Amino acid sequence: MERECSIEFQETKQHGSRLFPFNIYPCTIPLDFPSVSLHWHNEMELIYVKKGTGTVQMETESFKGKAGDIFVVPPGTLHALQKSKGFSMEYENIIFEIGFLGAGAADLCAGEFLVPLAAGKLLPAVCLSPEDIGYEAVKKCLAQMEDLCRSREKGYELGVKAAVLQMLFLLIRKYPYIKEVSSPDRERLKEVLQEITEKTGENLTVSYMAEFCGFSCSHFMRWFKKMTGVSFTAYVNERKLAAAAEKLRQTEDKILAVSQETGFLNLSNFNRQFKKRYGVTPREYREMIGI
Template sequence: MNTLTYENLHEVKKHVSSQFPYNTYLCSIPLDFTQVPLHWHNDVEIIVIKKGCGIISVDTEPRAVKAGDIILVRPGQLHSISQHEKDSMEYENILFQSSLLYSADSDPRTVEYFQPYFTLEYKLPWLFDNTCSSHEELSSCIDAIDDLCAKRPDYYELSVKGHLFHFFYLLFSSQGSPVTFSRSKSLDKVKQIVSYIESHYTEPITVQSAADYMGFSESHFMKFFKQHLHTTFTSYLNGYRLTIAARLLLTEDDSILSISERTGFNNLSYFNRLFKKEYQMSPREYRNR
């Protein structure tokens, strides 16, 4: 998978074809990248853990995941993927547009079933492991779709849609009566913060400048950030800068000094030290591996 796929926290990259808006990526952490930073997009995303284990966060709730687990990310939900300690993880990343299943012109029942879930009006678990009663059937749906997409027989798209409808039938029917989902307003503030980081990470931003942008006192900002992102602002900022730097090292020919400066580090020694701590190798070794 292209390591620049997740460069934007609010993704606008089109992952799917307009003719058939469904696509699959195979990814590996830490082989492809050590983390996928917090971001959101307008596609539906299903993540299937194939091997190993890692950490996935949805709407700032981090959970340990392992082989066999299925994660559903609805449009607009904040999510990230990261390495668990020194463990590796291979996973299948499925992205498709909700229009593949319904639109405003669909029959009333289909709109009634899908729209409240995909607009985050109704609650829906996002992690389905082997304790879930329908886990085996959910996995079978995905396996069948993968097989169809690999072979691409005539009219395979129709069967893919059929399996997706069955997948969501299993999910929705297992929830019983829908429960209204009042999404925390704090998540919108988290989006503001991570968007600020995306726009300004190349600059010498500080806790105070970020707090001022949000209209918070410095102490309230630090407390809010730690509560919702489970780390400090400085650690998160450095981690994001290092993620971008690592991608640039693999995709561009600029000098290490230039890349460190482009990603907001004004001290090469500090950049080298942080990079080695994060990736267990120097930037030069990372580029030449």
């Protein structure tokens, strides 16, 4: 299994193959990457914490993830991951397209369950912990997916699909009420975060984004803090630092160039902010990951 994680706001990467869009990615924060910024995608995702602790945000609610927790992230759900100070968190990303389960079929299961699930209207974003009723049955499904993807024996794809469908049955039975999460504010937030992503290296101001939303500056700042839990300035700075960390991992560009490309015009300020956020300087970070 490969390691693959994106910092883009709307993730569009093909997970697995075109004919079998399912994959499991083992990840560690902060060894693989310092954090995963708020983003969304059309696939369903399960975040299965194996060791350590970290913070998992789903929509506007944050959870302290611990070993054993299973976070259910339906399609279209805004989510992010952060390390807890002094701790690391090892987890598995289990990501799949709903279509591979048969969402295009003209039958009751597709119409009543899979199509609404793909639209984000069937299951709420939830954290399932070891002490919760039904946890062991869901965990067994995840273990089956892991074992099958590891062995890749003939027909393993059928087994994976069966395990996913069984897991969905268990979750729908446990959370039987459709939770409508779409709202004008949520859709506007997606547009705002996409604009921030596309202009990460630019000097984005509150006045620019307020005008983008049709808000006054004071209303925009209150609204953004309410929707994300952090101030606009703090979020933009986090995005810039995440983009810088990605460039430090993926390129051999000079640190000065990385700072300028991600919107930090002063190298000493970039070094100071990077160390404050990730505990090491950009140079130490590169040495730590072997670049």
